Amino acid sequence: MTERRLLLWIRVCLVVLMLGLVVSGVTAFPLRAELAIASDLLRGSAIEAALPDAVAWVDRVAAALADAEVRYPFLAYGTDWLAFAHLVIAVVFIGPLVEPVRNIWVIQFGVIACAGTVPLALIAGSIRGIPLGWQLIDMSFGIVGVVPVLIAWRLTRRLERLRQGASPATPAIS
Template identity: 45%
Template sequence: MTKLFTHIRILTVLFIIVLVLSGVTVFPIQTELKLAVDANIFEDGSTIQLWLAKVLNGVENTKKEYPFLFYGFDWLAFAHIMIAVLFIGVYQHPVRNRWIIDWAIITCICIIPLAFICGSMRGIPFFHILIDCSFGVVGLIVLLIIQNRTSKLKKYRAKEKTNRS
């Protein structure tokens, strides 16, 4: 049982860390994009390189003309961090808080249609939509493992309780 509980906790901490990182990386978006474009990681004229340059240009122009729009980025970061805080409940009591895992699984599944619908409406390139979907898919895999381990832990605890009676 201890090994199962530890495994759930390790995966939950990993999930929390990734959520926080994906949130806080929103704050320096202009710096990150500039580094990516200036690093010349991608071949000149490649779809990815051209997309990054276009996004950087959009961010720079928006920051100069409409900096208040970045307030939405601040709220996006805040939401990621607060969702990560929610998972402290899973870390502490995974069986009692399995509803959080179920909610997060639904959320990860919903990322896919959101990315395709809104990404297409906003003119986001297909490769970038797939990158966004990958966050949902990877999160879903981790969460399904946590859910599976939590179900086993619940059964083990119920069996233990029955044996004590």
């Protein structure tokens, strides 16, 4: 594969990850409104008949967020910071988007962060009383997110080897 093609595929993988982070971040701001809509849509639907416990959980979370908004509006500040963190992490990936070999550490960080979602969901989810099905959904973000990052990491290593072969006097950057 040529250097140009490797760079293209690395960038595609990183853009997919970055878009996922941005969407996750932006959708965390209006969380209460989103869950209220989801609760309304799910009640009385075929999904409620098939997965009544899941719909009951969405209803419970929507009610809790509505109550917290009225009685403890400052709690939403935590999800605002969560949203902001997703956006900041997406920005960090601009470095490897521009020069993946020099910024491979950011790609490696992405793999570690994705892997960290599994123990966090299991441990914090259990402590906080989150149903296992919801924990699995939370873990899926890291499991799905790691795919483009692992591909980008592998292709970046290949790009690094290709550049070393093309210019042996150039030191390797990891």
